[in-house]
Amino acid sequence: MTAAKKAQGPVLTTRALNRATLERQLLLRRHTMKPAGAVAHLLGLQAQNVKPPYYALAARLDGFDPEEFSGLMASRELVRIVTMRSTIHTHTADDALALRRLVQPARTRELNLFRKGLAGVDLDQLAVQAKELVEEQPRTLKQLREVLLETWPDADPQALGLAARCLLPLVQITPRGLWRQSGGVFLTTLTHWLGRDDEPEASPDDTVLRYLGAFGPASVKDFQTWSGLTRMREVFERLRPGLSAFRDENGVELFDLPDAPRPDADTPAPARLLPEFDNLLLSHADRSRVVRPEHKGRTWAGNFAYSVFLIDGFLAGTWAMTEEKDRVTVTFEPFDKLTKSQKAELEAEAAQLLEGPMGLGLPYDIGYGQVVRTQ
Incomplete structure (x- = not known):
């Protein structure tokens, strides 16, 4: 018998799930919280391009000022780094340190996708050399590849660059990411950019609870889709006594924080303009709620x-x-x-x-x- 057939608890309709998710995503009404607080609540903003994080917050915060957000990027309170799903996110500095460490196993597994291009490459040595290079001076991936090729001339250049990105927490330094300013993608390590390394790895348990606060109610597969992590069922089972359980209309078990808001399904939802890659559309295995x-x-x-x-x-x-x-x-x-x-x-x-x-x-x-x- 599948987990879906075993699921117990009240049924949440698609519309009820929609309203609950929009409330967690700060989209049922604009909020007065500060940009850094919103970024932390949302566990980061998808940021393959420069503008999406700004438009994501403009849809969610009352009186959002892009220059304030840009100032947080310039002061390094917010950073652009590869985390969930191997994509660039804008995170608070604390979350960048903690969440990147949590999802590092997924980034390491990603190396298998281009292992043929890394034949004969000592990955430990590559990580050390790449770290020294980008901390000596920020470099583009192209510049980094060119130097690494001197050590491994037979390797695939693209694979060398991607391996460095997987093995190291590389941040895109400013002016990249600043409001209406241009800047190429120059990289250095997160700890070098922040000048500190004092944030422990985020715990799976705490991250699940934060995820439910921002994207719930949600299934185990939903969390795995968002995070890129696998085998998370045991974490949810460990947390089950402190969570509420529901079912969606297909019988899939959903978990949620007991006191989290779940508005009535008929709650009005205003029109909203969202950027490309908004996490609202990317953070569930079943996206039918939106x-x-x-x-x-x-x-x-x-x-x-x-x-x-x-x-x-x-x-x-x-x-x-x-x-x-x-x-x-x-x-x-x-x-x-x-x-x-x-x-x-x-x-x-x-x-x-x-x-x-x-x-x-x-x-x-x-x-x-x-x-x-x-x-």
Whole structure:
């Protein structure tokens, strides 16, 4: 008998799961917490590109100021580093130290994906040499590969760079990640960048509890999808006496913090504009709590991800912003026909973004496909 068939506890409908997750994700209403506090609560922000963390917080925080967030990057209170799912995240300095150590086994396993290109390479020696190189001076992956190739000329250059990224906690140093500033991807080690190494590895138990606080209710597979870690069932079983258990509509067991908010399924959910790679869409094995089955896979084109918008709490389409010298244009591509009130809500959300600190202070257009409304 499968774990799903054994699951006990009340059933949470998809809509109830949606509202609970949005509440944990700070998306049912904008919050007044500080940016660093929000980043910590959310266990980091997906950050393959520079702008997504800013747009992620603009959708979640009241009066969000991108310059304040940028200042936290400049002062090294926030950093950009590979952690969960082998992707770049923006974390608080403490979480960068603790969570990277927790997920290091997953990063080490990742080496198996390109082991052929590392034939004959002493990985311990590679880690030591790469650490010395990036701490001597920040380097790009290309620069790092070129030096490592001098030691292992027969290795695959790409594999050498990826191995260094897997073995070492490499951060992207500023000005990369600062608001409206350009900067290449130069790397050094996390401890060298922070000037400290005083944060212990995050415990699996505490991380599960934090994950439920930010993404719950959730299954064991959901946590494993978010973290990239495996064999986490025993951690959940150890925590079970202190957790609440539910089932989704398919009978899958979900865990949650007993006192965590689970709003009524009919709680209003405002329109929200989210960036590409927002963790709301990437942190569960079953994404149906936010993505309806008919819309699955519509936010990607190859390796490219679109920015998305939510209507009534669910993924409803994509959006793009084009910046020109004297004008900004936001274009929406809904997956289904929107009502007049839904369009009004969506346009009001876009106007708030464009007219606030995130905007450029320029005139703007809001449109759908080829139909553009001038403001």
